[in-house]
Amino acid sequence: MYIFAQLFNNIVKLMDKKQVIIPDKTTEERILDAARTVFTRNGFAAARMEDIAKEADMNRALLHYYFRSKQKMFEVIFEENLKHFFENFLNILTTEEELEIKIRKLVTAEIDMLLKNQYLPLFMLNEMNRNSEMIKERLFQIPQKQLIPEFIVQVEKEIRKGTIKKVAPMHLLINIISLCIFPFAGKPMMMTISGINQKQFELMMEDRKKIIADLIISSIKK
Amino acid sequence: MYIFAQLFNNIVKLMDKKQVIIPDKTTEERILDAARTVFTRNGFAAARMEDIAKEADMNRALLHYYFRSKQKMFEVIFEENLKHFFENFLNILTTEEELEIKIRKLVTAEIDMLLKNQYLPLFMLNEMNRNSEMIKERLFQIPQKQLIPEFIVQVEKEIRKGTIKKVAPMHLLINIISLCIFPFAGKPMMMTISGINQKQFELMMEDRKKIIADLIISSIKK
DNA sequence: GTCTATAATTTGATAGAC
DNA sequence: GTCTATCAAATTATAGAC
Numbered sequence: 001m002y003i004f005a006q007l008f009n010n011i012v013k014l015m016d017k018k019q020v021i022i023p024d025k026t027t028e029e030r031i032l033d034a035a036r037t038v039f040t041r042n043g044f045a046a047a048r049m050e051d052i053a054k055e056a057d058m059n060r061a062l063l064h065y066y067f068r069s070k071q072k073m074f075e076v077i078f079e080e081n082l083k084h085f086f087e088n089f090l091n092i093l094t095t096e097e098e099l100e101i102k103i104r105k106l107v108t109a110e111i112d113m114l115l116k117n118q119y120l121p122l123f124m125l126n127e128m129n130r131n132s133e134m135i136k137e138r139l140f141q142i143p144q145k146q147l148i149p150e151f152i153v154q155v156e157k158e159i160r161k162g163t164i165k166k167v168a169p170m171h172l173l174i175n176i177i178s179l180c181i182f183p184f185a186g187k188p189m190m191m192t193i194s195g196i197n198q199k200q201f202e203l204m205m206e207d208r209k210k211i212i213a214d215l216i217i218s219s220i221k222k
Numbered sequence: 223m224y225i226f227a228q229l230f231n232n233i234v235k236l237m238d239k240k241q242v243i244i245p246d247k248t249t250e251e252r253i254l255d256a257a258r259t260v261f262t263r264n265g266f267a268a269a270r271m272e273d274i275a276k277e278a279d280m281n282r283a284l285l286h287y288y289f290r291s292k293q294k295m296f297e298v299i300f301e302e303n304l305k306h307f308f309e310n311f312l313n314i315l316t317t318e319e320e321l322e323i324k325i326r327k328l329v330t331a332e333i334d335m336l337l338k339n340q341y342l343p344l345f346m347l348n349e350m351n352r353n354s355e356m357i358k359e360r361l362f363q364i365p366q367k368q369l370i371p372e373f374i375v376q377v378e379k380e381i382r383k384g385t386i387k388k389v390a391p392m393h394l395l396i397n398i399i400s401l402c403i404f405p406f407a408g409k410p411m412m413m414t415i416s417g418i419n420q421k422q423f424e425l426m427m428e429d430r431k432k433i434i435a436d437l438i439i440s441s442i443k444k
Numbered sequence: 445g446t447c448t449a450t451a452a453t454t455t456g457a458t459a460g461a462c
Numbered sequence: 463g464t465c466t467a468t469c470a471a472a473t474t475a476t477a478g479a480c
Contacts, residue, residue, distance in 0.1 A: 249445075249446090280446080280447090281446075281447065281448080283446075283447065283448080283449095284445080284446060284447080287445075287446080288445095
């Protein structure tokens with residue numbers, strides 16, 4: 001029953017504001033979309049319920065009706081972002097793939113993901129930096145404890161076999177992560193310094209897929 | 223005249239709270255020290271005037287007496303941090319030094335600076351990401367416009383001379399910056415993932431001075 | 445210059461009509 | 463479910479005593 005009321009409501013708004021509102025999204029989805037945008041862009045502290053309401057084209061009261069508090073709403077988005085940020089990377093990190101292939105896949109997948117979520121790095125870095133209990137708890141639940149060592153073991157095995165140079169596996173991993181993620185966290189700086197625009201930035205990151213992988217691989221090749 | 227009153231005041235507080243307060247710092251300096259700590263750690267949005275007052279061991283009213291508003295106080299600290307973040311790096315970038323030596327100096331100086339200012343990267347990345355008019359204006363005033371091209375010219379010259387491989391100068395620069403700065407911005411993540419403590423993190427960054435420089439240099443050597 | 449008390453503003457959260 | 467009106471709390475900023 002209410003689905004028609006909502007549909008009608010959206011169509012009225014659509015005509016009224018001459019704006020495209022996807023009519024088949026539930027209110028909850030519209031709120032989450034808006035919350036994702038605002039929280040990911042501004043972080044918890046700088047995000048305003050009013051901003052989210054405006055982004056979702058509704059009023060603040062409705063946000064509280066669906067999610068009770070800013071904190072609870074944030075936790076949903078943080079959870080999403082945390083998973084998004086780590087999941088794919090950690091999955092590739094522990095496949096049975098040969099090391100060189102794996103490094104190329106890691107870099108490509110990571111940069112592709114970040115090109116679609118350009119505010120994610122700064123969001124994650126910030127929220128992990130904040131000393132929030134909730135976030136510390138959630139971080140400890142990540143299965144990194146097992147996944148990272150798996151990769152390290154793989155690198156150590158290659159070193160013993162003599163197929164790659166003797167490198168510190170943890171540094172290797174940090175190098176890969178740094179080279180992929182930093183340009184996104186520092187995008188405004190990059191763009192100002194080098195005077196490039198959004199489109200040029202994205203093209204540059206496409207180039208970096210090969211540049212980073214080559215750099216890393218040449219540093220471990222004998 | 224008032225310098226004695228202040229000295230007396232500080233000594234009283236010192237005895238009263240059994241706490242070491244350097245008595246020869248002016249009130250303004252004590253406020254700036256506190257503001258630097260709080261703003262750099264938490265960013266503008268999450269920083270509270272109350273936090274700064276507590277850190278400086280005085281009350282909020284006094285902060286306003288000296289700096290009028292939170293915004294004005296922040297601008298002083300931002301200015302300081304901006305200079306601190308770029309100045310030394312850009313100076314080294316444009317010395318007459320030979321390229322390989324220069325890269326080693328850049329990496330060492332940058333990591334040394336960041337070891338002493340571990341919250342600086344995240345602060346700068348965040349504030350540059352915020353769309354503040356004041357910050358955009360200040361960024362444009364940085365002499366990067368001239369300094370970066372100077373370095374790029376140097377690299378291009380080496381390539382033409384045939385002393386180094388044919389690499390994209392801008393990517394080379396971004397690689398150096400990424401490798402040095404990212405671990406500090408992602409310190410909480412690094413520490414959680416690899417289970418290391420503050421002391422171990424700092425030792426790791428000491429190791430990275432050589433690791434990063436070697437990596438970069440080996441990638442340009444013929 | 446420094447403090448206490450208080451005003452003003454912003455922001456998160458709720459009540460109640462429809 | 464959604465809105466308007468309102469409250470409550472947090473936070474910045476000022477007034478005025480000492």
